[in-house]
Amino acid sequence: MTNQTLAQLSNSLVYAAIAVYALAMLSYSAEAARRTATGSAPPTERTRLVGAIGTSLTVLAFALTVGGTISRGFAAGRVPWGNMYEFVLVCSVAAGAAYLAFLTRLPVRAFGVWIVGLILLALGLAVTVLYTPAGALVPVLDSYWLVIHVAAAITGGGVFTVGAVATALFLVRTRLERRATADPSGTSDASGSPRRGYAASLPSASTLEQVAHAAHMFAFPIWTFAVIAGAIWAENSWGRYWGWDPKETWAFITWVLYAAHLHAQATAGWRGTRAAWFALAGYAAFLFNFFGVNLWITGLHSYAGV
Amino acid sequence: MTDLAPPQPEQQLNQRPSKPISWGWFRWTWRTLTSMRTAVILLVLLALAAIPGSLFPQRNVASDPAAVQQYAVRHPDLAPWLDRIGFFDVYASPWFAAIYVLLLVSMTGCVLPRSLRLWRAVRSAPPSAPRNLARLEDHQAWDTDRAPAEVLAAAARYLRRKRFRVVVTDSEVRAERGYLREVGNLTFHLSLLVLLVGIAVGKLVGFEGRVAIAEGGTFANDRSQYDVFTPSAWTDVDGLVPLSFRLDKFDVKYQVRGPNPGQPSQFSARITYQSGSGAQQRTTVRPNEPLDVDETKFFLTGNGYAPRVTVRDGRGKVVFTGPVLFLPLDANNSSEGVVKVPDAQPTQLAFEGLFLPTADVGPQGPYSMFPDALDPQLFLTAWTGDLGLEDGVPQSVFALDRDGLTQVQADGKPFAQALEVGETMTLPDGQGSLTFDGVSRFANFQIAYDPGKEITLTAAIAILIGLTTSLIIRRRRIWVRISPTQSSGFLVETAGHSLTRRLPPSAEISKLVTALGGPTSPAAPADPADKDPHT
């Protein structure tokens, strides 16, 4: 196959993935709606089936994004993470992989709808706003430390995404559990779990917290490694391993905020909800680095159009 | 950063004996400073303090060195205030240093006592079981008619094989493993200090510099030859590695076809160099492939055009000839620059304008269509008067100080001309001329010497290993207790307890139970995740 066909194949696979993810999101939404209606009562066979369809579609869509990424790499003749479009593509692969990996051991399907929704949003942005045709890299990016650095950053980001979704839902669920214990007048069952509403259909706060914690524990060393690999690459390109350029600065901010989160989780009185906000702040810093710094800050400093 | 060591409160108080020594206050401060809560707050402060440096242009930072001045020109009211609070030099500002020094002091004060505790824990036996094992995780109990000593011995053997530290008493087995987690945690935190040492060595002994050299130009590694030279406090400025080189040729390849035409695909600077009294050697410097001479590295970091011009003054005499560096402005290498001719008579001359490697004229005036020099043109205006080079104020080679200069006019308008290679611009009234001889390229080299970077790298690796260890390894305890029942048999109980925020491996206890002949595969909890050690 020629590069051109491969590039087209990649695009078709990504579009197909978007379509399948959209269907997956529909199934997951339907499942969530049914669960919301029944609250903490065990889901019916039917509800389970709808959710299982959502998961199967997610697996298929995930496989399509993997195919899209690989063919993109062959089309460009290099690793497929050299520009924003490809970063977002690979990041959605990483988030999908992290979600599916969690799914094999923890009851995280209840927030599949959010993961799939985020991936869909990311892929949509990628094909509309960020699309760049497959091509070679500018020379300074042509380094295998970059390959390692970006791969680690993207993997870390994908897993942080799962952590962030779990954390946000943890906050939602905790509020409900608190309100339920504060007001046991028939809206909640004996164990303090509320009976109805979306939050009632979520896994318990402690499960969500555990998922979030596992995701953060896994992603944080990867992120640390990404920052170190980035520094090694910078040393190879400019002779200074750390120059406080906005990208580096926001990677540092992300790292420090997640470190604050891990500490808060070990601080009496801060565990749980308060610590959760630090994790969300860390994720916000990660997102800002990904989108804000690329699209906005560098734009501020560039002379394009003079 | 070493001069920021906090004053010793005891000494201060000792100098004023009239006041009672307030140990309570000191202890309170120290305990507050080394608490986890303070660590969280300081970490968040560190993150917040780093933000302005990414939003405002910074001095001494890799990006465009002129950015701060440009910002000051655009925001004349705001800039002095931002400058006063250090927003243009965030990472060297006292408040930024205060945060990280406090953080490291707090960390050391927190982590060293922990090492002590760990040391004692490793040397002492795992503690005895809590009275009520049923309150712990994975509690299991069953009746047995085997002899207690036999059950306990079997448990101890099993747990030892699983690399637990084990203590056996008459009635229970106490086991603990995962001490390495604390070791990892300590390694990680203390390596942060080592990292800072590595950074400090670089900042105290190393240097950075930049130089732009046109094709054919030469450079000797001496401070005076740098465009920008940033030594550190203890840099041996007279002891730079002896090296000289000439830029023979600078090659750039641009993609002509494909999806990104005009994107560079290759840069290479061919140089001839000589280090010390050695022989001349040739090499090629490319992005990511610096020239490394005794740890001083020469990186290729940028490039641009240097149009070659010859200037004649009012007397017709050649007063300047050679390449002039023009500063690239955009992806297609539209470049601006200034030709300053202080030797011109009767008045000094200057030319200012644009260089367009592939010139075209659009509705907004001339612009460059492509970054390669396919159809180069030079658009110039001219100035006469006093260049102000003698007042000792350093000037940018890319900009003109217009005080004392008047623009050359023709027909009441500024005199301007577009030149192709070989063409000459002749100023009115015999004030002089400029000939566009040809196009050379220049290369930017960044030169760096950082003897601390190996320390930093070692610390970074230790950080990574320590962190991963502390996040993967789960420190936990297991107890097996045996007690007589009323019916002359014995009750065996096992339970575990995690010393970290993560659950112990879920199958660990049930495997132990199986090994001891207890009930096999008890009904697994419906939602194992709902068991949280800390709730």
Ligand code: HEM
């Ligand atoms: C200098 C910046 C610091 C960074 C980047 C940092 C980072 C981290 C990280 C990522 C962890 C998680 C590792 C784990 O959970 O095992 C951690 C744990 C820990 N940190 Fe720090 N830390 C810093 C400063 C401090 C300070 C100032 C203190 C004490 C006041 C401290 C005390 C601790 C303790 C006790 C733990 C273990 C928590 C646990 O048992 O889960 N650290 N630190």
